[in-house]
Amino acid sequence: MKVIKIDKNTWAGGIDSLRSGYRLFGPVMQGDAHDYKELTSDETPDLAYTNTRLSPKSVVFPQSEPMFTYSLDESDPEHHLLKDAPKDYSPRAVIGMRPCDAKALALVRMNFDTEEYRDPFWMNSYEATTFVGLACDNPCETCFCTSAGCGPYHEEGLDVLLSDCGDAYVAKALTEKGETFLAAAGWAAEGDASVFEPKKAEAEAKITCKVDSSNLRDKSSLALYDAPFWKELSFACINCGTCTYTCPTCWCFDIQDENKGNEGVRMRNWDSCMTSLFTLHGSGHNPRDQKHQRFRQRFMHKLKYFVDKYDKGLMCVGCGRCVQQCPANIDIRSICNKMNGYEAAS
Amino acid sequence: MKNLMEHMGVEPGRLQFSWISSAESTKFVDVVTKVTESVKALGPNTNYVKKSAAKV
Amino acid sequence: MQNPYKAYPVRIDDIQVATADKTLRTFKFVFLNPEDEEKFAYKVGQFAELSIPGQGEIPIGIASSPSEKGFVMFTVFRTGKVTAHLHNMKVGDIMGIRGPLGNWYPIEDLEGKNIVIIGAGFAFTTLRSTIKYLLEPENRKRFGRLDVIYGARNPGMILYKDELVEWEKRDDINLNLTVDGTDDPDWKYHTGFVPTITETQAPQGDDDTYAILCGPPMMLKFTKPVLDKLGYKADHIIMSLENRMKCGIGMCGRCNIGKELVCKDGPVFTLDKLNEMPEEDQ
Amino acid sequence: MESYIGKIREISERLLNDGTVECVVGFRKGTVALTNEPCMITNANDAEALVWDENCRLNLANYITGRKEKIAIIAKGCDSRNIVNHIIENKISREQLVIIGVPCKGMVDKNNPEQLQANCATCTHRNPVIYDELCADLVEEQKDVDRYEDVRKVEAMDTQEKWAFFEDLLSGCTRCYACKNACPLCYCPTCFVDESQPQWVGKGTDPIDIRTYHFLRAYHCSGRCTDCGACEAACPQNIKMRNFTKKLEKDCFDLYGWEAGLTVDQRPPLDSFKLDDPEKFIM
Numbered sequence: 017m018k019v020i021k022i023d024k025n026t027w028a029g030g031i032d033s034l035r036s037g038y039r040l041f042g043p044v045m046q047g048d049a050h051d052y053k054e055l056t057s058d059e060t061p062d063l064a065y066t067n068t069r070l071s072p073k074s075v076v077f078p079q080s081e082p083m084f085t086y087s088l089d090e091s092d093p094e095h096h097l098l099k100d101a102p103k104d105y106s107p108r109a110v111i112g113m114r115p116c117d118a119k120a121l122a123l124v125r126m127n128f129d130t131e132e133y134r135d136p137f138w139m140n141s142y143e144a145t146t147f148v149g150l151a152c153d154n155p156c157e158t159c160f161c162t163s164a165g166c167g168p169y170h171e172e173g174l175d176v177l178l179s180d181c182g183d184a185y186v187a188k189a190l191t192e193k194g195e196t197f198l199a200a201a202g203w204a205a206e207g208d209a210s211v212f213e214p215k216k217a218e219a220e221a222k223i224t225c226k227v228d229s230s231n232l233r234d235k236s237s238l239a240l241y242d243a244p245f246w247k248e249l250s251f252a253c254i255n256c257g258t259c260t261y262t263c264p265t266c267w268c269f270d271i272q273d274e275n276k277g278n279e280g281v282r283m284r285n286w287d288s289c290m291t292s293l294f295t296l297h298g299s300g301h302n303p304r305d306q307k308h309q310r311f312r313q314r315f316m317h318k319l320k321y322f323v324d325k326y327d328k329g330l331m332c333v334g335c336g337r338c339v340q341q342c343p344a345n346i347d348i349r350s351i352c353n354k355m356n357g358y359e360a361a362s
Numbered sequence: 363m364k365n366l367m368e369h370m371g372v373e374p375g376r377l378q379f380s381w382i383s384s385a386e387s388t389k390f391v392d393v394v395t396k397v398t399e400s401v402k403a404l405g406p407n408t409n410y411v412k413k414s415a416a417k418v
Numbered sequence: 419m420q421n422p423y424k425a426y427p428v429r430i431d432d433i434q435v436a437t438a439d440k441t442l443r444t445f446k447f448v449f450l451n452p453e454d455e456e457k458f459a460y461k462v463g464q465f466a467e468l469s470i471p472g473q474g475e476i477p478i479g480i481a482s483s484p485s486e487k488g489f490v491m492f493t494v495f496r497t498g499k500v501t502a503h504l505h506n507m508k509v510g511d512i513m514g515i516r517g518p519l520g521n522w523y524p525i526e527d528l529e530g531k532n533i534v535i536i537g538a539g540f541a542f543t544t545l546r547s548t549i550k551y552l553l554e555p556e557n558r559k560r561f562g563r564l565d566v567i568y569g570a571r572n573p574g575m576i577l578y579k580d581e582l583v584e585w586e587k588r589d590d591i592n593l594n595l596t597v598d599g600t601d602d603p604d605w606k607y608h609t610g611f612v613p614t615i616t617e618t619q620a621p622q623g624d625d626d627t628y629a630i631l632c633g634p635p636m637m638l639k640f641t642k643p644v645l646d647k648l649g650y651k652a653d654h655i656i657m658s659l660e661n662r663m664k665c666g667i668g669m670c671g672r673c674n675i676g677k678e679l680v681c682k683d684g685p686v687f688t689l690d691k692l693n694e695m696p697e698e699d700q
Numbered sequence: 701m702e703s704y705i706g707k708i709r710e711i712s713e714r715l716l717n718d719g720t721v722e723c724v725v726g727f728r729k730g731t732v733a734l735t736n737e738p739c740m741i742t743n744a745n746d747a748e749a750l751v752w753d754e755n756c757r758l759n760l761a762n763y764i765t766g767r768k769e770k771i772a773i774i775a776k777g778c779d780s781r782n783i784v785n786h787i788i789e790n791k792i793s794r795e796q797l798v799i800i801g802v803p804c805k806g807m808v809d810k811n812n813p814e815q816l817q818a819n820c821a822t823c824t825h826r827n828p829v830i831y832d833e834l835c836a837d838l839v840e841e842q843k844d845v846d847r848y849e850d851v852r853k854v855e856a857m858d859t860q861e862k863w864a865f866f867e868d869l870l871s872g873c874t875r876c877y878a879c880k881n882a883c884p885l886c887y888c889p890t891c892f893v894d895e896s897q898p899q900w901v902g903k904g905t906d907p908i909d910i911r912t913y914h915f916l917r918a919y920h921c922s923g924r925c926t927d928c929g930a931c932e933a934a935c936p937q938n939i940k941m942r943n944f945t946k947k948l949e950k951d952c953f954d955l956y957g958w959e960a961g962l963t964v965d966q967r968p969p970l971d972s973f974k975l976d977d978p979e980k981f982i983m
Contacts, residue, residue: 047938096427096511238695241696248740257878268672287664303675316676343936370863
């Protein structure tokens, strides 16, 4: 694949050239932190960030998204029929996302793109998007991507990988989509492919936090489920949705109808396994009524059920957002280690 | 109740409270008239409207 | 591939109050576009999302049998926002059905076998579908002995009474009705909980006899050991579960038990399989 | 702080050893900077894990709601006021509790550890209002602090400015509900946001739904909020939702001279009736 050198003084111009062919998304300082948003015509992505507060999953999977519209007006011949909500699946690009977030979307894809069903909303957005990654040369203290099957220069799920080399970015086109993107920006100068390996090694070395998940695959799901530590581990948890909303690999959602007069929209909204309503039956029975049950569900899903279901590793890329943002200091790293080291008394 | 609504930017006069006994029919009429007048004078509230559902 | 969230438009063709306390109603739906009925080809034990624009969706087991053509039937308990609205709808109203969803009772694998169907409460719907299907002349001869144990709280709560009366007259089905309790002096069937009646009325388990169960968690919990005692092996006990669902296609994430999704990998599991899955509620 | 910790451990160990309590609710050292984790210990040997410093922002009263056992709880001023609330609202009984009071000099801002958390900077109840043991001498309460400067700033705005102020304030909210879940007052078995019959508020991210959630929650806390700041400390988006609750807190103070959680002997103004209650709002 091609390697291109992008002089930083051609960066803004290249971005401008891309605007006609792509809806651009990128990290921008919003309030007191960086988050992803659709760039206005005078904005360029701000690549001087360590990590964004929320992941770019919302580019593909918005927190609230219309699925269908309908009319409740019985004089309308098409009343009570679901009509496709208007969608814009023209090409879009996320510029400067972290490799971990791209891998996360590749993992989430397994949920939305299955043999039996294909989620059209998620998949159409995903396929419309060119993912332009920015390698992570200065990881945070809470990053543990190298323990989660990922890394600061991980390429999975990306179309282009950029590495910041001072006065230039060196861009590796990883897919055809990526090449098209670079060409559309007008960046064509040949770059030095050899910069990646040493920079990668250097960045990986900076990630000192190690989490051990090596035994999880062979552990018994039932034994882990019945392990005695869940109540204690979950004590501090307040069951808010912070970890699930901030997590790039969490995909759970709810479907809700919202009416206004005789018009309405069937929406889907992010949901969270941390809430009790998530699993409440119509009968009033709730299989996950208690805090530790919901807590266990989250970690068992990420670290065991997903591992068993797909055999593609953890449903976690080690971005560390949940660790940083949890109000109660629930730390997936220690929980993973605990599960990994658990031996059921025979 | 009223104070926080006004504090967050709902116009004074849009939210009103009264205590009317079931025997006070004239007071009921007076209050309803007064409330209707003051709300009409304010016109429709454009802030407290859902935007996303309307937009789609 | 079709958008799996989009419901087929249907018209309510018939509404019957199903129980004495009026908390259950049986709805028959007709597809607005006849070709949708073919796309909706289903098997016994599957469910669908009843989709009422403006209210939401509810996952409900299909009560009609694939052998019944021209309509699909659901019996719905009034409990939440959507079901309350549905109970107030009229014949002729337009809504949607999305499905069929989930797996099914593996009836076709049971050819030549004896089947005992055990149900309780308003979970009897998909079992009604199953019995109806098995009793079709071209199907009945393909299977061995057919036993049914069906329990309700009281006689007024028994679903599909007219059909039960018809089935009772037949000699190719052994029907055991029971109620938890009744003060009706004319009640001529069993009184007692389903597990108890199962213990005395169900045939002994053997390699050629399979049990199909659907009912509330308590009934399932106490019937399992009874079947075990009767000699049913775990892979001969077929159970249908329920959980809160939204998408019905394995994507929204809420209905899992362990790694299995009740909406897509289920709702039908053998006890054998369930024993490998964590017991939620703990 | 070292002396606090020593004393907390010593008291906890004693209470667990002599069987006075079955568990101690406190904090243990966090795994990331500027954070500690609420914990419950049941074994005297684990008392060594307990810590105390200026990063114990969460309100521990939140962790004892409805519990049945005998509990020792570490309580700074605001925690103790919420314990009083809990006792008044029958969420726990006084007899179940041994309150280990912590005279508090304020928690530091999680985003700016150089300064105190906003509510702590103007706090006038640093000492626990109710306690059985103390882990240090009482501290001097702050006097002459202007508790409501921020509220008055908003009060001075015109209607549109107010609307815009709160629009901007809430713009990052993802409705993760960390604020309500960190709040010891928010213990309703079903929160109004989760009700469907009727559905009071939409579930999406429409600004109106977000605003409705925040101001309705504030109402539910009026006359009860101790301004402990757990909501803001918990918020991953750094939303300053105390702008809602504090207005009501100020109103309660102005109208009824009421500060929540100071005594178990008096019913809060909003669940009692007095002939001389001001009724200015009734036309």
